[in-house]
Amino acid sequence: MELVARVDKHVTAGPDIGLSGLGCFIVTKPFILSIVNVIFTVEIVLLQGLSSTTGPCTKT
DSSP states (O other): OHHHHHHHHHHHHSOOOSEESTTSOEEOHHHHHHHHHHHHHHHHHHHHHHHHHSSOOOOO
């Protein structure tokens, strides 16, 4: 049990793993997933807006 605790501590206390931008920042997996999520959400909203404006015209 002590071995599992030591391994867990070593893994969680280690440096961030990801792409480094000239040593100034690290792009990690959660950051990339957040960016993909934002892009996907914006696309869905834009597509919904386009489909509502190109629907059948009703003159009042």
